[in-house]
Amino acid sequence: xxxxxxxxxxxxxxxxxxxxxxxxxxxxxxxxxxxxxxxxxxxxxxxxxxxxxxxxxxxxxxxxxxxxxxxxxxxxxxxxxxxxxxxxxxxxxxxx
Amino acid sequence: xxxxxxxxxxxxxxxxxxxxxxxxxxxxxxxxxxxxxxxxxxxxxxxxxxxxxxxxxxxxxxxxxxxxxxxxxxxxxxxxxxxxxxxxxxxxxxxxxxxxxxxxxxxxxxxxxxxxxxxxxxxxxxxxxxxxxxxxxxxxxxxxxxxxxxxxxxxxxxxxxxxxxxxxxxxxxxxxxxxxxxxxxxxxxxxxxxxxxxxxxxxxxxxxxxxxxxx
Numbered sequence: 608x609x610x611x612x613x614x615x616x617x618x619x620x621x622x623x624x625x626x627x628x629x630x631x632x633x634x635x636x637x638x639x640x641x642x643x644x645x646x647x648x649x650x651x652x653x654x655x656x657x658x659x660x661x662x663x664x665x666x667x668x669x670x671x672x673x674x675x676x677x678x679x680x681x682x683x684x685x686x687x688x689x690x691x692x693x694x695x696x697x698x699x700x701x702x703x
Numbered sequence: 704x705x706x707x708x709x710x711x712x713x714x715x716x717x718x719x720x721x722x723x724x725x726x727x728x729x730x731x732x733x734x735x736x737x738x739x740x741x742x743x744x745x746x747x748x749x750x751x752x753x754x755x756x757x758x759x760x761x762x763x764x765x766x767x768x769x770x771x772x773x774x775x776x777x778x779x780x781x782x783x784x785x786x787x788x789x790x791x792x793x794x795x796x797x798x799x800x801x802x803x804x805x806x807x808x809x810x811x812x813x814x815x816x817x818x819x820x821x822x823x824x825x826x827x828x829x830x831x832x833x834x835x836x837x838x839x840x841x842x843x844x845x846x847x848x849x850x851x852x853x854x855x856x857x858x859x860x861x862x863x864x865x866x867x868x869x870x871x872x873x874x875x876x877x878x879x880x881x882x883x884x885x886x887x888x889x890x891x892x893x894x895x896x897x898x899x900x901x902x903x904x905x906x907x908x909x910x911x912x913x914x915x916x917x918x
Contacts, residue, residue, distance in 0.1 A: 628747045635747075638840045642751035 608657060610636040614644050615652035622654050719770060720787065721870070723777075724891055725816065726766035727788035728868065730778055731898075732809060733759035734905055735792060736802070744799055755806075755837050762830045769826065779909040783894050783902040790889045791864035795897040803844045804857035808865035810834070810841040811880050815873050864889045 614625035625644050630636035636655050644650050736756035743749035767774035791809060796802045813834060820827040848854035858881075865881070866874050866888035878885045 629745070630747060634843050638836075638843055639747035639751050641836060642754040643747065646754045646757075 608632070608636075608659075610640070611656045611658055611661065612640050612644055613654035613656065614650045616650060618651055622652065625650075625653075627658070721816075721820075722766055722770055724787040724789070725820075726763045726770070726777075727786050728792050728809075728813075729759045729766070730763035731786070731788040731901070732792040732805075733757065733763060734901060735795070736806070738795075739802065751840065755840060758833055758837065762833070765826050765830065769824075775909065779906045783899050786894065786898075786902070787891055788898075789864065789867045789891050790893050790895070791861065791868055793895065793898040793901065794861075794864065795901070798857075800848070800851075800853040801857040801861065803841075803848065804854055804861055805865075807841040807845045808858065808861055808881060809868065810838045812865055812868040812877055814838060815876055815880070816869050819870075819873065859883065863887060867891060 608629065608631060609627055610630055611627050612625045613622040615622045628636065628639055628643060630639055633655065640653050640655055644653055733756045736752060736759070740749065740753040740756075743752050763778065764774050767777045771777040791805060794801075794805070796805060814831075817827050817831050817834065821831065845854075862881075862883050863886050866877065866885065867890050869877050871888075874885055874888065
């Protein structure tokens with residue numbers, strides 16, 4: 608049985624995939640993961656997930672060329688600058 | 704008054720003797736179990752087993768430091784006959800069934816003797832917190848293998864040696880815990896040829912460099 612091991616390096620950080628191990632059950636998986644991913648104090652938490660429990664999503668369709676949904680090349684720098692300047696101007700009274 | 708004093712001295716000498724035995728056990732079982740590094744039956748167990756072996760050597764150091772200023776000198780500068788380790792940990796075991804049976808018997812014995820030291824020795828509680836994981840590991844193997852004849856035979860064969868790890872007054876408890884009838888123990892103080900070879904290897908680096916060499 609293959610177990611995927613996720614490791615939290617410091618409190619408050621997200622768990623990240625650390626690797627996998629082969630173990631016959633959860634108890635062995637825990638004992639082995641403790642030593643393999645925690646013996647040097649490199650983890651404050653582990654998640655052990657049987658690989659079978661993972662829903663694998665790998666197929667994506669791109670039939671209609673979805674490039675237009677991407678934002679690369681669309682610079683908002685200048686627009687942001689403009690907006691900031693506008694916001695820092697004293698406001699004209701609504702009724703003159 | 705004098706009698707009282709000498710009884711106190713005797714008690715301290717006994718305590719030092721017990722601690723030296725404990726430290727030597729930890730050093731030698733750590734060394735013996737390390738012999739599986741790279742060749743244990745499964746990669747995951749290889750890493751775990753080696754890691755536990757390293758912990759045991761760390762426990763040996765902690766206890767040597769209570770007994771002497773220089774833990775290395777105590778660990779490596781004695782002659783083989785001066786070591787107080789139990790014959791159980793000296794055995795050079797070449798199969799996994801015996802190795803796991805020894806690890807399990809040793810952990811149960813170790814728990815009993817550490818518990819007896821806990822109140823007066825702060826480091827005992829510290830060691831015990833790490834031993835919790837060693838015991839889980841040993842118990843996990845024991846639970847799965849106890850009905851296997853190979854494991855059972857190995858445990859029975861090693862049982863008289865395991866009794867030698869604990870003090871005579873702790874043996875009844877050990878017997879109850881591992882569910883084996885008390886037999887005559889193989890006591891400390893016996894060193895075979897395998898131990899001489901282990902000592903030779905263990906002290907090789909130390910002997911190759913002048914005392915106080917920094918690594």
